[in-house]
Amino acid sequence: MYEKTNEIKVLRDPIHGYIHVEDQVIWDCINAREFQRLHRIHQLGGDFQVYHTAEHSRFSHSLGVYEIARRMIYEVKSLNEALDEDEKIQVMCAALLHDLGHGPFSHFFESITHVSHETMTQRLILDPGTEIHQALVKAKKDLPQKVASIIAHTHPRLLLTQIISSQLDADRMDFLLRDAYETGTSYGTFDLERVLRTLRVCEDKLCVKESGVHSIEDYIMARYHMYWQVYLHPDAKSYELLIHMFFKRYMNIHTQIRPIPIFECLCQSELSTEDFLLMDEYRMMVGFQEALRSKDPLLKDFASRILDRHLFDWIEDPTEEQESEVKERIQQRNLDLNYYFYEETSRYQAYLPYQEREEGQMIWILTSKKELLPLSQCSEIVKALLKMPNKTKKRIYFAKEIGR
Structure with missing residues (x-):
């Protein structure tokens, strides 16, 4: 008991x-x-x-x-x-x-x-x-x-x-x-x-009447x-992208600059249990505030963008001409393409709200005849969702100050 x-x-x-x-x-x-x-x-x-x-x-x-x-x-x-x-x-x-x-x-x-x-x-x-x-x-x-x-x-x-x-x-x-x-x-x-x-x-499976x-x-x-x-949401992705770029930069140069103690544990081959437990969002924000005093201009810039919400802009499914123009304007501003330009491709099927690829992941319907059927056999809406074409969506992110 x-x-x-x-x-x-x-x-x-x-x-x-x-x-x-x-x-x-x-x-x-x-x-x-x-x-x-x-x-x-x-x-x-x-x-x-x-x-x-x-x-x-x-x-x-x-x-x-x-x-x-x-x-x-x-x-x-x-x-x-x-x-x-x-x-x-x-x-x-x-x-x-x-x-x-x-x-x-x-x-x-x-x-x-x-x-x-x-x-x-x-x-x-x-x-x-x-x-x-x-x-x-x-x-x-x-x-x-x-x-x-x-x-x-x-x-x-x-x-x-x-x-x-x-x-x-x-x-x-x-x-x-x-x-x-x-x-x-x-x-x-x-x-x-x-x-x-x-x-x-039914049959030791969770199901729905x-x-x-x-x-x-x-x-x-x-x-x-x-x-x-x-x-x-693309703006939520933009914010997370700023954090990604901050740490991409920090990992590349942390041995060449005065380290930010809070982030040094992230440079180890494996994070200890104690370091993981101490690493929360409050601690991360303190680290970004410390980075505002960094002598590295990129690290300082990304810390400022994170703390003050200066998000990257984005274009969905850009033409080749749009993409080339964005890259050219970034270079004209003497910004590093490795940090101020990012391309993301996603497929619709990766984010379908329901899929029936594995038996253990299906939603089972218990019929009035006590049969177990996959949800798609009982719902025209779900059947239509599963037939959605696997379209590809492309999005580019870039520093907003270069304009469109």
């Missing part, structure tokens, strides 16, 4: 009303140093530079994912019956801790350390020196390994992973609702209550619009 808290803890939340905690291991994890650090990591990377109210953190999102997973486990009767007590605790811990390894400015940080946030999350959970590991071990000796395996998609029972990471999971359901609310956009909303009411377990297809279509379209209107 897992220890319960002396009373049910409730945390007010704008999306879920209340977050409910009654398991001591969950409460201990919330209060652990590694989880509290998530207060200092923005949920949406550079989007807070576009949507000015998008100041929410990985901390609030992680609590929201936990709450949806908790509700799925205890409110979906067939799921409640399918899981034993150990598995319920494992899933709730995995939901709470799934983003523990995120660095500053969302996924950008992974391009510096070359370590995915999932890998870092598992490392923190399995490290005997972390408070998170100690909280889990205190509850049950093998709990860190079980939780880490759910996050790594290696747990022997796929159903547990589906709750946290699939096409219809607690993670996506929370971040869509939370990000829509915090950015002030309405098209990211969907009927969470209806989705929860129509969830079922046929009567719930329309609410799933609504959820899929919410994802589609949020990706193209919020997550892939």
